[in-house]
Amino acid sequence: MRVAGSLVTNQVCAYDLLRMFGRDGRPTxxxxxxxxxxRIDKTMHLxxxxxxxxxxxxxxxxxxxxxxxxxxxxARAICDGRRGHI
Structure with missing residues (x-):
């Protein structure tokens, strides 16, 4: 709950949280x-x-x-001649 609250209130950015969840290349x-x-959420989605x-x-x-x-x-229709030039 504290992690979610910190993200919502912008007290910490997601990058810093991800850095804190790992130590020496291994997860805490x-x-x-x-x-x-x-993984649970992905499994339920599938x-x-x-x-x-x-x-x-x-x-x-x-x-x-x-x-x-x-x-x-x-987006393709907006490009000039559909060649990727705007």
């Missing part, structure tokens, strides 16, 4: 906890993605991908 115990927590009984998560992901693809299409 608190750094290992954050890494494992991130399980929701492949869940065939619930299509809402897949629809949200596809909607995000569509928005991103349309943004790239617009």
């Amino acid at each position: 115990p608190l750094g290992q906890v954050f890494a494992e927590y991130g 399980l929701n993605l492949v869940d065939l009984s619930d299509d809402t998560h897949c629809c949200r992901v596809n909607r995000r991908l569509t928005v991103q693809a349309s943004r790239h299409t617009t």
Whole structure:
């Protein structure tokens, strides 16, 4: 909770936190906890993605991908001759 609070109130930047979570190229115990927590979140995301009984998560992901693809299409159309020159 203190780590999240420090980030939200801008008392410490994320780079400094990451530096504190590692020592001599190896993670500290608190750094290992954050890494494992991130793995849990990734696993839950993948399980929701492949869940065939619930299509809402897949629809949200596809909607995000569509928005991103349309943004790239617009950026290419703005470029002069689609050669990468603005």
